[in-house]
């Protein structure tokens with residue numbers, strides 16, 4: 001299981017410090033939420049943040065979760081900024097195939113994201129080109145929301161879809177992950193968990209990461 005901390009609810013005035021604390025606790029990938037105030041009702045970071053992240057932490061993966069329907073501007077900008085993995089929403093794109101090709105030819109690993117209400121079957125034509133699928137377990141736009149329990153059914157449906165297509169890529173779950181919900185997502189078959197508030201909000205970043213890892217290890 002990979003834990004990818006979402007920096008959205010970290011202390012933004014001490015972001016470098018908090019990211020460093022998480023890497024010292026063994027984290028090798030961060031989830032960076034990009035919100036455009038249009039596709040979702042919130043604003044977050046721009047490409048400069050990603051560029052600075054890669055300058056300071058070149059060996060740590062920057063996973064970009066693009067919550068925008070302005071892909072023409074955003075995808076090239078975040079590709080140039082140094083995204084290792086870029087995930088865009090199926091709901092936000094009329095040219096999925098075009099952007100998958102663009103990202104692959106620029107050496108960026110690609111994931112598609114589905115909102116909670118979107119049927120997993122929409123992924124069928126793209127599964128072979130994806131490096132990951134991200135299932136939202138909250139409605140995108142804000143950290144600190146409650147995990148939607150029906151996510152387990154979506155994970156099961158996606159696993160079946162992948163099996164039928166003979167594809168085996170990681171399933172990532174994002175939103176409301178904590179010590180109670182992480183085991184639910186793991187049991188349902190998630191391979192990557194995005195976790196924001198739980199890790200960054202209580203002041204003991206390393207302790208929260210260890211706690212989450214401990215709980216996930218108990219299941220084995």
Ligand SMILES: O=C(CO)[C@H](O)[C@H](O)COP(=O)(O)O
Nearest residue numbers: 006140141143144176196197
């Ligand atoms: O994509 C997101 C919101 O749109 C965040 O990544 C997600 O909500 C993680 O934060 P938290 O763990 O606090 O729920």
